[in-house]
Amino acid sequence: MKGWWGKVLRINLSENKVSVQKIEAETLVKFIGGRGLAAKILWDELKPGIDPLSPENKLIIAAGPLTGVVGPSTGKLVVAAKSPLTNGYGDGNIGTNASVQLRKAGYDAIVVEGASKKPVYIYIEDDKVDIISAEGLWGRDTFETERLLKEVHGKDVGVLLIGPAGENLVRYATIISQEGRSGGRPGIGAVMGSKKLKAIVIRGTKEIPVADKNEVVKVASEAYREIKNAPAYNFWMRQGTMATIEWSNTNSVLPTFNFREGVFDFYRLIDGYSMEAMKVTQRGCPNCNMICGNVVIDYEKELSELDYENVAMLGSNIGLGHLGKVATLNKLADKYGIDTISLGNVLAFATEASEKKLIDEKIEWGDFKKYKELVEDIAFRRGLGDLLAEGTKRISEKIKGDSWKWAMNVKGLEISAYDCHAAPAMALAYATSPIGAHHKDAWVIAWEVKVGRTTYTKEKVEKVIELQRIRGGIFETLVACRLPWIELGLKLEYYMRLFKAATGIDMTLNDYYKVADRVYALIRAFWVREYGEKWSREMDYPPARWFEEPLTKGPLKGAHLDREKYDTMLSWYYEIRGWDERGIPRKSTLEELGLSDVARELEKYVELSK
Numbered sequence: 001m002k003g004w005w006g007k008v009l010r011i012n013l014s015e016n017k018v019s020v021q022k023i024e025a026e027t028l029v030k031f032i033g034g035r036g037l038a039a040k041i042l043w044d045e046l047k048p049g050i051d052p053l054s055p056e057n058k059l060i061i062a063a064g065p066l067t068g069v070v071g072p073s074t075g076k077l078v079v080a081a082k083s084p085l086t087n088g089y090g091d092g093n094i095g096t097n098a099s100v101q102l103r104k105a106g107y108d109a110i111v112v113e114g115a116s117k118k119p120v121y122i123y124i125e126d127d128k129v130d131i132i133s134a135e136g137l138w139g140r141d142t143f144e145t146e147r148l149l150k151e152v153h154g155k156d157v158g159v160l161l162i163g164p165a166g167e168n169l170v171r172y173a174t175i176i177s178q179e180g181r182s183g184g185r186p187g188i189g190a191v192m193g194s195k196k197l198k199a200i201v202i203r204g205t206k207e208i209p210v211a212d213k214n215e216v217v218k219v220a221s222e223a224y225r226e227i228k229n230a231p232a233y234n235f236w237m238r239q240g241t242m243a244t245i246e247w248s249n250t251n252s253v254l255p256t257f258n259f260r261e262g263v264f265d266f267y268r269l270i271d272g273y274s275m276e277a278m279k280v281t282q283r284g285c286p287n288c289n290m291i292c293g294n295v296v297i298d299y300e301k302e303l304s305e306l307d308y309e310n311v312a313m314l315g316s317n318i319g320l321g322h323l324g325k326v327a328t329l330n331k332l333a334d335k336y337g338i339d340t341i342s343l344g345n346v347l348a349f350a351t352e353a354s355e356k357k358l359i360d361e362k363i364e365w366g367d368f369k370k371y372k373e374l375v376e377d378i379a380f381r382r383g384l385g386d387l388l389a390e391g392t393k394r395i396s397e398k399i400k401g402d403s404w405k406w407a408m409n410v411k412g413l414e415i416s417a418y419d420c421h422a423a424p425a426m427a428l429a430y431a432t433s434p435i436g437a438h439h440k441d442a443w444v445i446a447w448e449v450k451v452g453r454t455t456y457t458k459e460k461v462e463k464v465i466e467l468q469r470i471r472g473g474i475f476e477t478l479v480a481c482r483l484p485w486i487e488l489g490l491k492l493e494y495y496m497r498l499f500k501a502a503t504g505i506d507m508t509l510n511d512y513y514k515v516a517d518r519v520y521a522l523i524r525a526f527w528v529r530e531y532g533e534k535w536s537r538e539m540d541y542p543p544a545r546w547f548e549e550p551l552t553k554g555p556l557k558g559a560h561l562d563r564e565k566y567d568t569m570l571s572w573y574y575e576i577r578g579w580d581e582r583g584i585p586r587k588s589t590l591e592e593l594g595l596s597d598v599a600r601e602l603e604k605y606v607e608l609s610k
């Protein structure tokens with residue numbers, strides 16, 4: 001079979017055992033790769049109810065048929081596991097040379113099982129796999145560790161690794177690569193830490209098997225040309241995702257003071273133009289000709305790679321209007337391996353809790369020195385940092401009061417950087433994202449701003465699902481970066497042609513949508529199996545703050561979400577997906593998607609509607 005190797009590398013750290021497992025062609029066609037493959041493995045192999053930080057959890061590193069193949073932005077990987085933050089399905093997407101090296105080494109995915117007693121790292125060179133002591137690396141930050149590993153194994157290896165936050169089981173620790181690429185928001189770095197696995201280092205020397213090499217090159221060259229000729233290309237190369245700060249403030253969706261407001265008085269001091277003035281270089285993922293990692297010199301005269309989410313969450317959301325200082329907090333997050341989105345939420349939540357006297361510690365908005373201390377305390381779980389390392393949902397359960405209303409998460413995963421007081425479709429996108437609140441599956445906000453903010457229509461629900469199918473389905477399974485498509489208008493057709501050239505399989509857009517729906521239903525089944533009778537449609541709700549506390553500033557002053565109308569949208573969402581009023585896929589839906597086995601298993605935990 002072309003396009004895939006059909007091979008998973010399994011490494012059991014409890015038993016020090018390495019094996020290679022074949023994946024059936026039928027599974028690959030049904031789930032494609034990346035998130036699809038990861039969800040399938042986790043569904044098939046995890047016992048429900050396991051502790052995500054126990055050896056029973058599995059860490060999945062999954063490529064797709066486009067990963068590593070020449071073509072726009074194909075240097076991406078999905079990392080997945082049962083999440084220690086949400087106790088549900090968790091994944092993330094990381095751009096790294098490790099993706100290309102994995103495929104060149106002859107695998108579509110790696111499954112890490114069990115846990116080592118002592119710190120180790122894994123070195124993979126094609127068929128040779130070594131588990132090596134990492135005693136000398138444990139405790140070191142991600143930048144230093146990657147430098148050391150590259151000195152030992154060569155500059156061209158791909159490295160996925162964790163910092164002290166992953167080692168110390170911070171529930172929102174991520175996997176880091178190349179000093180600034182980060183993936184696995186729902187604590188996938190902590191899962192890696194629980195296995196005492198510091199790093200995976202990969203070198204591959206094989207040729208990735210494709211069905212039609214000439215066609216791959218032809219389609220890729222056309223796509224690269226289209227990207228370069230896109231009208232927005234030059235500005236993208238100047239600001240990348242950082243242009244969104246100005247857009248968000250203008251449209252009153254820039255998270256400010258723990259999502260109380262959508263505008264920030266000092267937004268100009270942290271926007272894309274301020275970033276341009278500080279920029280020293282640009283970095284990015286392999287195979288990309290529109291690299292978007294903008295690197296600046298931070299307040300401590302070190303390098304820091306900025307993206308919109310990082311700056312909004314560690315800037316306006318904590319009241320910090322100084323880009324150099326924001327960059328320092330961001331750099332620390334990368335060095336320690338902490339997700340910036342959850343971090344910005346946690347710091348803001350702690351500040352509000354201090355203001356409302358629900359915690360003793362004195363924390364003030366915009367207090368850079370205090371925030372810097374707290375980031376370190378979180379990474380090493382010192383003092384208050386130990387509680388803050390648990391994420392907003394668990395902190396709120398501990399400090400009580402009405403803090404659950406402004407603990408800005410869905411299913412335990414913190415909200416990314418778009419305020420939804422006046423954006424019901426975006427709120428629905430957060431609430432129904434398959435990993436908890438994240439914009440990656442349906443960034444519907446830009447469209448919603450154009451069609452009108454205050455309506456709760458079926459058209460909006462359909463748009464959320466369409467985007468989830470494309471972004472969460474197609475891009476996360478192929479695995480490719482979605483930014484050429486969403487930012488520069490590269491047509492989806494290119495990805496379909498590239499898939500055909502790589503695999504020899506011709507799929508229509510509807511075929512891809514069916515795969516996407518299958519993956520969504522499977523992931524939803526995973527959540528329901530974990531939560532059992534505790535599962536309810538309330539889990540698909542955004543935080544109470546957006547319903548109950550109107551914006552007090554800006555052009556949309558007074559705006560808030562309407563609970564009843566939101567609930568109607570949620571019912572439409574379920575109806576279109578073929579899920580029942582609890583948000584559980586109907587038996588007939590699972591069967592129609594070729595998931596009869598999933599229906600049979602799920603029925604052991606909850607009653608399924610027909």
Ligand code: PTT
Pocket residue numbers: 076091092093094095096174180181182183184185186241285305306307308309310333334337338339340341440475476479480481482483
């Ligand atoms: C992603 C999330 C995002 S989404 C950002 S900025 W963004 C934050 N980046 C972090 C970071 O950096 N350091 C850190 N310590 N934590 C961070 N947490 C946040 O993580 C990223 C790009 C971006 S930048 C985006 S939108 C797109 N995301 C894609 C996606 O999800 N899928 C896909 N097929 N293509 C994508 N392309 C773009 O990739 P998560 P990366 Mg990321 C410093 O990881 O868990 O998915 O969360 O991977 O290689 O850094 O690329 O304005």
Ligand code: SF4
Pocket residue numbers: 073074075095283284285288289290291292293481482483484
């Ligand atoms: Fe990576 Fe940015 Fe290029 Fe996407 S556009 S592949 S995130 S560098």
